[in-house]
Amino acid sequence: MAKVTGKYEVIYIIDCALGEEEIAAAVEKFKALVAENGSLIGEIDEWGKRRLAYPINDKEEGYYVLMRFESAPGFPAELDRVFKITDGIMRSLIINTDGE
Secondary structure, three states, X not given: OOOOOEEEXXXXXXXXXXXXXXXXXXXXXXXXXXXXXXXXEEEEEEEEEEEEEEEEOOEEEXXXXXXXXXXXXXXXXXXXXXXXXXXXXXXXXXXXXXXX
């Protein structure tokens, strides 16, 4: 029988060149996107401004956000697509934490 939901973690890096209001708006946008999907948001941990391990687009710093959620198995692909087309998102990584 197919699984109905899975547990996921996503970490994404927002460009620090955006202002504080735009960074907060981006965090809220993705929080709302996950909630609109009917997913359960577990935790949102804003790590804040950190130095990158290597430059991305000639930038040395980014604003890190870790979000845990539970959703249908197809939703992470849609979330990844939205990350890729959103201006100001430097990198993102979605991980299934169920171990399957």
